[in-house]
Amino acid sequence: MTKPIYLDYHSTTPVDPRVLDTMLPYFTERFGNPASRQHAYGWAAQEAVETARSQVAALIGATAGEIVFTSGASESNNLAIKGGTCALRAKGDHIVTVATEHKSILDCFKRLQPEGWHVTFLPVDRDGVISLDELRAAITDRTVMVSAMAANNEIGTIQPLAAIGAIASERGVLFHTDAAQAVGKIPLDVKAMNVDLLSLTAHKFYGPKGAGALFIRRRKPRIELACQIDGGGHENGFRSGTLNVPGIVGLGAAAEICRTNMDSEQARLGSLRDRLLDLLRHDLDGIHVNGPTGERRLPHNLHASFAGVEGERLLMALGDLAVSTGSACSSGSQAASHVLEAIGAAAIPGASIRFGLGRMTTEQEIEIAAARVIKVVRSLRGDPVSA
Numbered sequence: 001m002t003k004p005i006y007l008d009y010h011s012t013t014p015v016d017p018r019v020l021d022t023m024l025p026y027f028t029e030r031f032g033n034p035a036s037r038q039h040a041y042g043w044a045a046q047e048a049v050e051t052a053r054s055q056v057a058a059l060i061g062a063t064a065g066e067i068v069f070t071s072g073a074s075e076s077n078n079l080a081i082k083g084g085t086c087a088l089r090a091k092g093d094h095i096v097t098v099a100t101e102h103k104s105i106l107d108c109f110k111r112l113q114p115e116g117w118h119v120t121f122l123p124v125d126r127d128g129v130i131s132l133d134e135l136r137a138a139i140t141d142r143t144v145m146v147s148a149m150a151a152n153n154e155i156g157t158i159q160p161l162a163a164i165g166a167i168a169s170e171r172g173v174l175f176h177t178d179a180a181q182a183v184g185k186i187p188l189d190v191k192a193m194n195v196d197l198l199s200l201t202a203h204k205f206y207g208p209k210g211a212g213a214l215f216i217r218r219r220k221p222r223i224e225l226a227c228q229i230d231g232g233g234h235e236n237g238f239r240s241g242t243l244n245v246p247g248i249v250g251l252g253a254a255a256e257i258c259r260t261n262m263d264s265e266q267a268r269l270g271s272l273r274d275r276l277l278d279l280l281r282h283d284l285d286g287i288h289v290n291g292p293t294g295e296r297r298l299p300h301n302l303h304a305s306f307a308g309v310e311g312e313r314l315l316m317a318l319g320d321l322a323v324s325t326g327s328a329c330s331s332g333s334q335a336a337s338h339v340l341e342a343i344g345a346a347a348i349p350g351a352s353i354r355f356g357l358g359r360m361t362t363e364q365e366i367e368i369a370a371a372r373v374i375k376v377v378r379s380l381r382g383d384p385v386s387a
Ligand SMILES: *Cc1c(COP(=O)(O)O)cnc(C)c1O
Pocket: 010, 011, 071, 072, 073, 074, 075, 102, 104, 149, 151, 152, 153, 178, 179, 180, 181, 201, 202, 204, 210, 212
């Protein structure tokens, strides 16, 4: 049995073999606890963690001291939003976010609303982009934070981060971005974009699962957060708990590879993604692309609806392709995704598929995948079988 072709890189990515090699010694001979300051085992671990901190910082234009290691983007989002709002309670009671955010953001706000926080969910246009005028209008003197994702995990929309950051900084509110899908894929610069808090996770860019980070700006302004995990005061008191050294080493190595290969990798994936769509369109009518085209879209993302076919049946028939109908993070639920809802695509008839391409995707895989989708869609539509 051959393995299904993996086109679900927005859900997770395999660990790059170079990343794994870098990690391995930190499970065994270099197993020390970086908090052990009295001996060489601790020092070696500490040094590796600090190298990773610099590697992560370099990828997003931060300084090493602004990186706090966490277990992933969900935890980073929780720390940014709960920790940020808690620290700013005296200043206001209002947060602005976007309708298409990841569940780990939306659920934080659900938790905060009963505590008296007011949340504005900015709508998006058909491409999934917010309106800067609506953002400006939403910010009041009670607003303490804007949280807007860098790139959407379903339809690949890239928000205008620099413009959002400029507005937030001008109005004196914190700007947090969930950049889980953007880090390592598109250039990000927290200083140029006026980002105060940025969440990232290693397993979305060829690092291990369970390792992530939160960028917390230290200067102009220095951001205060209420710690969410109390204990030994690790990570400058922002996040207690013995560090996941192998995971952090992997996060750093993955960041380094992305930083040096980003341009060529994304150019390659962009043309493979375009080829996939060309192949599908060549042989099928009734394809609707959800989300933006061009620069506003992650180059490795395609999200398309196929008229005249039913979602579950399509996925079942595509058993030899590992793709997703929406966001894997809420898989199991049959409801139309809140992202498609928000861009007005929930009513588009037919089944939608998210294709996420990645580092290990080959041209041959794209050709096989396109042929499979064409064949299955035709047969589900009851089209006459072609030769
Ligand atoms: C994957 C993802 C997360 C969650 O990251 P974990 O490391 O799995 O917790 C959060 N936000 C976005 C946009 C994601 O794609």
